[in-house]
Amino acid sequence: MARSYVSTNLNGTETDFLCEPRQSLLEVLRDELGLTGTKEGCNNGNCGACSVMLNGRIVNSCCVLAVETQDATVTTIEGVAQGDQLHPLQQAFLNEAALQCGICTPGFIMASKALLEREPNADEHRIRHWLAGNLCRCTGYDKIVKAVLSAEQMQGVK
Amino acid sequence: MTTEEKIEYKVIGTRPIRPDGVEKVTGKAQYGADIRLPGMIYGRVLRSPHAHARILSIDTSAAEAHPGVLAVLTAKDLPAAEDKMEELGESAINVKEVSDNILASTKALYRGHAVAAVAAANAHVAEEALALIKVEYEVLPPVLDVRDAMREDAPLLNEERHTKSMGGKLSEKPSNIAQFTQFSGGDIEAAFAEADVVVEHEFNTSMVHQGYIEPQVSTSSWNADGTITIWTSTQGAFAVRSLVAEVLRQPISNIRVVPMEIGGGFGGKLPIYLDPVAALLSKKSGKPVKIAMSRTDVFEGTGPTSGTSIRVKMAAKGDKITAVQANLAYEAGAYPGSSVGAGAMCMLSPYSVENFQIDAYDVVVNKPKTAAYRAPGAPAAAFASESMIDELAKKQGIDPLAFRRANSSEAGTRMVTGVPFPRIGAVETTEAAINSAHYKSPIEGPNRGRGVASGFWFNAGMQSSVVAAVNSDGTINLIEGSTDIGGTRASLAMQLAETLGVKYESIRPSVVDTDSIGHNDVTGGSRTTFASGMAVFEAGMDIRRQMITRAAKLWSCSEDDVVYEDGGLRCKVDSTKELTFKEMAAQQPRTGGPIVGKGSLVARGAGSAFATHIVDVEVDPETGKVEILRYTAVQDVGTAIHPAYVEGQIQGGVVQGIGWALNEEYFYNDEGTMVNSSFLDYRMPTALDVPMIDTILVEVPNPGHPYGVRGVGEVPIVPPLAAIANAIADATGHRFTTLPMSPRRVVEELNGLS
Secondary structure (H helix, E strand, C coil): CCCEEEEEEECCEEEEEEECCCCEHHHHHHHHCCCCCCCCCCCCCCCCCCEEEECCEEEEHHHCEHHHHCCCEEECHHHCCECCECCHHHHHHHHCCCCCCCCCHHHHHHHHHHHHHHCCCCCHHHHHHHHHHCCCCCCCCHHHHHHHHHHHHHHHCC | CECCCCCCCCCCCCCCCCCCHHHHHCCCCCEHHHCCCCCCEEEEEEECCCCCEEEEEEECHHHHHCCCEEEEEEHHHCCCCCCCEEECCCCEEEHHHHHHHHCCCCEECCCCCEEEEEEECCHHHHHHHHCCCEEEEEECCCCCCHHHHHCCCCCCCCCCCEEECHHHCEEEEECCEEEEEEEEECCHHHHHHHCCEEEEEEEEECCECCCCCCCCEEEEEECCCCCEEEEECCCCHHHHHHHHHHHHCCCHHHEEEEECECCCCCCCCCCCCCHHHHHHHHHHHCCCEEEECCHHHHHHHCCCECCEEEEEEEEEECCEEEEEEEEEEEEEECCCCCCHHHHHHHCCCCECCCEEEEEEEEEECCCCCCCCCCCCCHHHHHHHHHHHHHHHHHHHCCCHHHHHHHCECCCCCECCCCCECCCCCHHHHHHHHHCCHHHHCCCCCCCEEEEEEEEEECCCCEEEEEEEEECCCCCEEEEECCCCCCCHHHHHHHHHHHHHCCCHHHEEEEECCCCCCCCCCCCCCCCHHHHHHHHHHHHHHHHHHHHHHHHHHHHCCCHHHEEEECCEEEECCEEEEEEEHHHHHHCHHHHCCCCEEEEEEEECCCCCEEEEEEEEEEECCCCCCEEEEEEEEEEECCCCCCHHHHHHHHHHHHHHHHHHHHCCCCCECCCCCECCCCCCCCCCCCHHHCCCEEEEEEECCCCCCCCCCCCCCCHHHCCHHHHHHHHHHHHHCCCCCECCCCHHHHHHHHCCCC
């Protein structure tokens, strides 16, 4: 199948790649660009494990075609920490034991980051509502919600 | 909360950050699907569209000719498997049936049963090739309901299967009932006759899935020298190795299994599905092959837990449960081996009941072969028994927790198997629930109700093996073989730090491949922190002994005069002679070479787990939606090594139980097709569906473990089904006996429509 040339800003770096038109952004991130931090749980938009930021919006990368990202800005979990400096959400997930198996964690961190950038003081109900597109089967969500609340505090004192 | 004299620990009971945490929050951790090998190609599996069909022929020629296809596989490529049982620690499975489940030979026994596989340049080409494989089926009537399957005139899945009863006796006629087991004691007839009150109901549950977020995935390389390497997502790398060795008829030492990080399992990643297929595709193509399941493959082609039908008759006199008669029928799926035995053994374990008869039937149906799911067998059994206990308490006018307390098991109480309990925390757990702020709070408002239920799980011990190597700077590499599925690197490193009196941060735990450590049984049965923890303790004591020997030599004194304490050594007879752990570590080259501690054992004395849950609900009578208002889970956890991960196990188990109670089910049409095989339609709880899950950790140390550890992971899923049913009964006055209590069922039953 003919491959298309795509140029996009990925985690702050101008990046170009070739892909088949049928390949999703998730597939290209993982299989072509080696960014395996974005996870596949269902490949049809129901679990949120593949959440990335696309032009400032949180999306399921399994439901975006890679060719759609021409001239776009994409942020994945690999672009969240600044060097050795973890993002407050990443630190909060560690502190609060908000992960068990960890497969959903990149998606939750991306989705939570998108929320806190809009609403830095979101309350518990708002956090639960916002994160309802991300499935976690290990934690029962309790410690994830607490981690997001804790990250809000950490950001507040920054 | 403490119930016995508390031992002061330095590391145990703290909440350090897990060693693998940073890799996981930054997306760097390598899970099963993340591996990429040079020259790697991709496999896909063709699955039966029929629930029950004879396979007449398979024509793979068009697929083989498709550009980009490098290998095609059917059951004919599998070596003939031996008809024998393979021990997997907690359970045993028939190798021939494992092989037949991996690629169907003569019959497809469920929709989703694998019949062929393709390896190609990429997954899209492999998918295209699947469509070119022509399978000729003779479609047979499917058997989908457990009670229907038990009828004498039911279509048979296997004409050669007879019911095995106790003592190995086989039934005369072939049957879908694979096994019948009975537990009995006392005189139920007399007890029923003398009772104040007798209640009786039938309870039904559907198959539900573990719902791990990471689909099964396996990558395999059949190497030029005939050895096989497998990178996979599994709860037990050594179990994968044993099973693949059996299925492919290879010596165990020829197979190396590399456990990748695992994205959830809950029992569902104990069986093997893809590993031998990827290996054989690799052999045929000469390239490493990766196969990942789609979400639909996971629902249709891997093992959920049994759907069940349970009839219970229960009697009380005063505040005592005097007799129980139960009949449990569990769906095993396509091959024998449901969790009905465990269900039968668990259902009465929280209580002391003298007169009982429990009949248990393991029944094959045209659905996927069931797998373990967190306390396998126990939740459905507890749904039935704990609902009935609530009815008895109500009829006797006794508070439901007081009634449970009055019947509680304690040390010496015999389980239905006749085995007496050692020191357990059943009474303490129930009393902590009675005294909790939640239970003392009022529950008010229309359509609101409160429910309670208790649960039991055995917990397992089994084999563990670890080594700990002391480095010259005093740091330690802890090498272990137990899959870390939710924080066990931390809980094991903490136990080693406690044993040696060193800092948690100085220990680097690694989960290694099957060539690099002795055999470890699966991460299952809530055993890893307990059993591998015991092995870690032994390894730590081994290091201490070696250091004492060396210090005695250095100091020219008797070993009896050397004391190891507070992470260092001192001489009892000469106070000038002291070495810190770090100083001793630096002395290794001059005192005999590397110090390596070893712990390798069969862990006995797994302390059983008890839990009591309290839940408040509000039922919307118009929509049928059940809202969880408040939830408190009380559990005897022995000693909480890392309390945050103990709480996490409880909270996760509870929410899985909430999903099971309210929404989750395998929904089949008459042809035996699961019609909700996506996360959209198989509705697991989201963050919005649940409140915070409060936990109360009761610590009754397990006398069978050096630090009092009890397994904690499984029992939390046992009480929620019944607790929520009891809360809904309290809110509405209606007793639900079929799960899930979904909005549709609630509306229908409350309006008398079903």
